[in-house]
Amino acid sequence: EVQLVQSGAEVKKPGESLKISCQGSGYTFSNYWIAWLRQTPGKGLEWMGIIYPLDSETKYSPPFHRQVTISADKSVNTAYLQWDTLKASDTAIYYCAREIDMATLPLGVFDIWGQGTLVTVSS
Amino acid sequence: EIVMTQSPATLSVSPGERVTLSCRASQSVSSNLAWFQQKPGQAPRLFIYGASTRATGVPARFSGSGSGTDFTLTINSLQSEDFAIYYCQQYNLWPPWTFGQGTKVEIK
Numbered sequence A: 001e002v003q004l005v006q007s008g009a010e011v012k013k014p015g016e017s018l019k020i021s022c023q024g025s026g027y028t029f030s031n032y033w034i035a036w037l038r039q040t041p042g043k044g045l046e047w048m049g050i051i052y053p054l055d056s057e058t059k060y061s062p063p064f065h066r067q068v069t070i071s072a073d074k075s076v077n078t079a080y081l082q083w084d085t086l087k088a089s090d091t092a093i094y095y096c097a098r099e100i101d102m103a104t105l106p107l108g109v110f111d112i113w114g115q116g117t118l119v120t121v122s123s
Numbered sequence B: 001e002i003v004m005t006q007s008p009a010t011l012s013v014s015p016g017e018r019v020t021l022s023c024r025a026s027q028s029v030s031s032n033l034a035w036f037q038q039k040p041g042q043a044p045r046l047f048i049y050g051a052s053t054r055a056t057g058v059p060a061r062f063s064g065s066g067s068g069t070d071f072t073l074t075i076n077s078l079q080s081e082d083f084a085i086y087y088c089q090q091y092n093l094w095p096p097w098t099f100g101q102g103t104k105v106e107i108k
Helices: none
Strands: A003-006 A010-012 A018-025 A034-040 A044-052 A057-060 A069-073 A078-083 A092-099 A110-113 A117-121 B004-007 B010-013 B019-025 B033-038 B045-049 B062-067 B070-075 B085-090 B103-107
Touching: A003 A092, A003 A110, A010 A018, A018 A034, A018 A092, A018 A117, A034 A078, A044 A069, A044 B085, A057 A069, A078 A092, A110 B045, B004 B085, B010 B019, B019 B033, B019 B085, B019 B103, B033 B062, B045 B062, B070 B085
Parallel strands: A010 A117, B010 B103
Antiparallel strands: A003 A018, A018 A078, A034 A044, A034 A092, A044 A057, A069 A078, A092 A110, A092 A117, B004 B019, B019 B070, B033 B045, B033 B085, B062 B070, B085 B103
């Protein structure tokens, strides 16, 4: 079964750092783009960035550039989303998702999603 | 950034009815349009891509149409499991790809 499994919910204080994960299984992890998305009641669903695990090529959506770091370790079939300094406004559900087809260029169609990771940032 | 606008925000319907959801893009996205279904506590699920291609496992009562700036998701004979929020998403222009704000299909 093709699936993405994300790490568990986190509760953090403003200013702390955090790294959440997304592990793929049931397919050749390196060959499919992985995206990270944010969902909040106010702004809805937003694309944060995408990564190609084979060579770690990464593309960020402008609002998230330099706000987060997206990385991948193909040896353990895992992608990561990292914050160095969390803010209360980072409180959200974060999803990872897999591109529908193998491709060296992202198509933009993501059919396999992780279960989501709730991140709560509060003092 | 391409803005996706969905209408209506909420649709109250009875099981068995036919439902039409609309999605409009602020500029042409060709046929690079996807539809997702999301139920409470779950991740979004891809239903339609390429404006009209059903994803794996999606029932035939779901159909998508449109190109350019105007798109429609039609659900024929609504079933109880179809009550959810539906989002459209353009993937014609990165960065960024963008979602609409969603249409909630609720029981009348």
